[in-house]
Amino acid sequence: MKTILDRIAESRIVRVMESRLSRPEELLKELISSGRTTLNALERLKSFPVGQRPVIAEVKRRSPSKGDIAPHLDAGGTAAAYERGGAFAISCLVEPDFFGGSLSDLAAVRQAVDIPLLYKDFVVDPYQFLEARAFGADLVLLIVALLGEKTQEYHDMAVEVGLTPLVEVHDAKELEVALNAGSCLVGVNNRNLKTFEVDLKVGASLLSGIGEDIFGVAESGIHSVADIDYLADNGARAFLIGESLVSSGDPEGTLRKFVDRGRG
Structure with a gap:
């Protein structure tokens, strides 16, 4: 039986083929060469x-x-609220079929904020790195469960085009694999992408084993200050939070409570 991740990957392969026809690599490279330079997310972190x-x-x-969750949100306006709320960076979903994202959202976010921007997608083709850069991203998500033995290769290609890889793991x-690829930014997903079940204990266990020279980012299932404290106490040095912010009714204020939770 196909997992949710399998279905998403199949969809992305088809979508990327379509994008190659409508936006050839040469066009994306022209946009990149005439556009902005990327922000160094690691140094800012x-x-x-x-x-x-x-x-x-x-x-x-x-x-x-x-x-x-928030189908009618204003991508740029939400991102601007996040920046005012003290966000280190913005993650923008661009996967359309399962998450309702788009490159239009990515472009709107880039225009709205001056902080680092993560291209949040299920990367299955190096073409997506060019797409990410052309539309203003500084970081790109790489999912080990999806890339497997290609993780090292994709990590290096992302760096080559000027992107900071956030390499995501679940076990x-x-x-x-992520550490062997040389990743300095490792996302530990509390969600199993094959079943979409969430368990903060899974993330906490992995985060506690990441060395101090690596930035461990806790992802998924973070809904409260208590969740942040628990994951931070187990080694998380940054947090990727989405659902609890966009559904809060006050993304700026809710985010500020999370950001200001730091205990030094």
Whole structure:
């Protein structure tokens, strides 16, 4: 039986083929060469104010597990609220079929904020790196459960085009792959992408084994200050939060509470 991740990957392969026809690589390369330089997300993370929690705040419309979350949100306006709320970076979902994202959302976010921007997608083709850069991203998500033995290759290609890879893992074997790839930014997903079940204990266990020279980012299922404290106490140095922010009714204020939770 196909998992949700399998279905998403199949969809992305088809979508990327279509994108190659409508936006050839040459066009994307022209946009990149005439556009902005990327922000160094790692250096900014290292200099994030002491006493605050670095949060990658996500622009998210829907998900396979929750359905519609905020289908009519203003991507740029939401991102601007996140920046005012103290976000370290913005994550913007661009996957259209399962998450309701788009490159239009990514472009709107880029125009709205000056902080680092993560291209949040299910990368199955190096073409997506060019797409990410052309539309203003500084970071790109790489999922070990999806890339497997290609993780190292894709990590290096992302760096080559000027993107900072956030390499996502969910178990010890995937973490080993991420570390062997040379990733300095490792996302530990509390959600199993094959079943979409969430367990913060899974993330906490993996985060506790990441060395101090690596930035461990806790992802998924973070809904409260207590969740942040628990994951931070187990080694998380940054947090990717989406659903609880976009569904809060006050993304700026809710984010500020999370960011200011830092205990030094």
